[in-house]
Amino acid sequence: MKIAMGSDHAGHTLKVEVEKVLQEMDVEIEDYGCNCTESVDYPDYAQPVAERVAAGEVDKGILICGTGIGISISANKINGIRAAVCHDVFSAKASRAHNNSNILAMGERVVGPGLAGEIVKAWLETDFEGGRHADRVDKMMAMEEK
Ligand code: RB5
Numbered sequence: 001m002k003i004a005m006g007s008d009h010a011g012h013t014l015k016v017e018v019e020k021v022l023q024e025m026d027v028e029i030e031d032y033g034c035n036c037t038e039s040v041d042y043p044d045y046a047q048p049v050a051e052r053v054a055a056g057e058v059d060k061g062i063l064i065c066g067t068g069i070g071i072s073i074s075a076n077k078i079n080g081i082r083a084a085v086c087h088d089v090f091s092a093k094a095s096r097a098h099n100n101s102n103i104l105a106m107g108e109r110v111v112g113p114g115l116a117g118e119i120v121k122a123w124l125e126t127d128f129e130g131g132r133h134a135d136r137v138d139k140m141m142a143m144e145e146k
Contacts, residue, residue: 001124002028004052004061006045007108008071009037011064014108014116018062021117025124030058046074053102054080061103062120072105079144082137087111089122096126098133 003022007015012034022029032048034040042065049061061083065071068085075083083103084095087110095101104123106116128134 001060002030002058003124004030004032004049004058005063006032006034006049006061006071007064008034008042008045008066009040010066011042011068011071011106011108012037014106014111014113015062015064017113018064018106018116018120021120025121027124042071043074046071047078050075050078050081050083050103054078060124063103063105064108065105066109067107068105068110069107072103075103075105080141082140086119086123087115089118092119092123093126096123097129098136100128100133100137 005015005019019029033045046063049063052058053061063071063075072083072085075081081103082099082101083105084099084101085105086092086095
């Protein structure tokens with residue numbers, strides 16, 4: 001499995017922690033930065049990750065900013081992306097099973113590294129259920145501007 005990672009300055013420290021979890025899981029990582037804690041703009045890091053996911057060049061993406069909000073809204077501007085902000089394990093599993101989320105977003109100012117690691121594991125280990133959920137996801141994706 002290959003995961004594209006990105007964060008702004010407010011998510012950089014948690015990104016490093018999440019990458020350790022991914023390495024323990026033998027997941028291949030493409031890191032699109034940032035690699036600093038000086039102020040940067042989250043759309044600049046959301047875009048390359050979202051484009052890699054949308055192109056099918058990686059399996060999924062993980063994005064982290066202060067809240068997970070700005071970076072997920074940015075990623076969702078790219079056609080094909082279903083980025084979900086999840087700060088608990090239940091939502092992370094549901095975002096995969098029901099919404100087929102392809103990017104997980106989290107906020108370093110919201111969750112600690114321990115919970116973030118559990119969220120990441122649950123998210124990666126949960127498959128999309130399809131069926132009636134697929135009809136809804138199809139309708140959702142049909143709203144994208146072509
Ligand atoms: C940066 O201060 C912060 O606004 C950003 O990381 C994110 O939380 C925005 O949604």
